[in-house]
Amino acid sequence: MTATLQAPPERHAVAETLTSGGRRFTIGKVLAALGITLLILIEVLPLLWLLMSSLKSPSEFSSQPMWALPEGLYWENYVDAWTRGNMDVYIRNSILATFPAIILLLAAGVMAGFALEVLKWRGRSGVLLMFVIGLMVPMQMILLPLFAMYFRSGLLNNPLALILTYTATGLPLTVFMMAGYYRSVPREIIESAVVDGASIYRVFFSITLPLLRNAIMTIAIVQFFFFWNDLLFALTFMTTNDSRTIQAGLLAFIGQFGQTEWGPTFASICISIVPTLLIYLILNQRVMKGLTDGAVKG
Structure with missing residues (x-):
């Protein structure tokens, strides 16, 4: 059994x-x-x-x-938003303020990250710590001093005020992220290039930049979203209707036809979303890859 x-x-x-x-x-x-x-x-x-x-x-x-x-x-709502709502002017002002700021920011941030992480010199840890401390400074704290400086310099209602502000406020995060990305680059590659006689500039332009192109693209997209959607600085430094960026223009859009017309208002919001949505859809894969490039040291 x-x-x-x-x-x-x-x-x-x-x-x-x-x-x-x-x-x-x-x-x-x-x-x-x-x-x-x-x-x-x-x-x-x-x-x-x-x-x-x-x-x-x-x-x-x-x-x-x-x-x-x-x-x-x-579709008349979109026509009203574009013509009577001055969306063409707001988009133009946003482009004039955002893209030059991103170019300056990447140029300074990429070089600073290289100098702080790849090059060896006394005091570089302290300099990097200062950039990290810059991440903790509230934007509201620097608003009044910047307004006073731009007022005395005649830069109010000038895109240069936003370009300088965006570059300065975005630099700490950019340098901090680029230092992490440079840290993930294998040191053997850089040392081999130096042994073969490559100069610092050759290492920077021919070796590290191609390896970090996805990371640089990721930082550019992240900063683009911050700058394009900025309301605090744009509302403070751009006071005339002809100088407003798209977010400040949307705020002024409500009620400018007397009683608020919700159709044109919603149409203007849709127009403001299109650039960010297109950029994300086109560069989505690069952004995802760039976010993971610095996660593991090579």
Whole structure:
């Protein structure tokens, strides 16, 4: 007489799975998928509602519920936002302030990161610590001194005021991130180049820059989002309608037609989102790779 032993059922079904079409889905994966789906809905639904609202006629805002679909495509809202709302002027001012600041910031930050992490000189740790301390300075603390300086220098309502401010305030984060990226570059590559007779400039331009192009692109995108969406400095230093950037212009847009016209207002917000959305969609892979380049030392 033989006896067979059966394994007792597990009280906690940690390895419980669902099978469908030959694929195995653990409970954890299902919960993770539901969580990701919920996050996507939280992010996407407001954008869809914003787009639908920008296509409604003025009468629909008072006669229909907030979540109702538009009866037609009322593109006149975008025409009003672009012409009467001066969105073309605001976008031009944002471009004139943002892109020169990013160029100056990358030029200074990339070179400073190289000097602080690759080169060996006395006091470099203290200098890097000063940049890290700069990350802790609240922007509101420097607002009044900067306003006084720009007022006396005649730089108010001038894009140069925003370019200088964006470059200075973005430099600590850029230098700190670039120092981490340079730290991930294998020292054997740099030492081999030096042994072969490469100068400092050759090492910088021909070796480190190509290795860190994704990291530099990531920093540029991150700073672009900060500068493009800035309201504090733009609202303080740009006081005239012709000098406002897009975020300050959106704030002034509400109510400038007498009673607020929500259709053109929502259309102007959609227009302001387009540049950031396009840049992210085009450079998404580079940004993701750049974020992980400095995570592991090579």
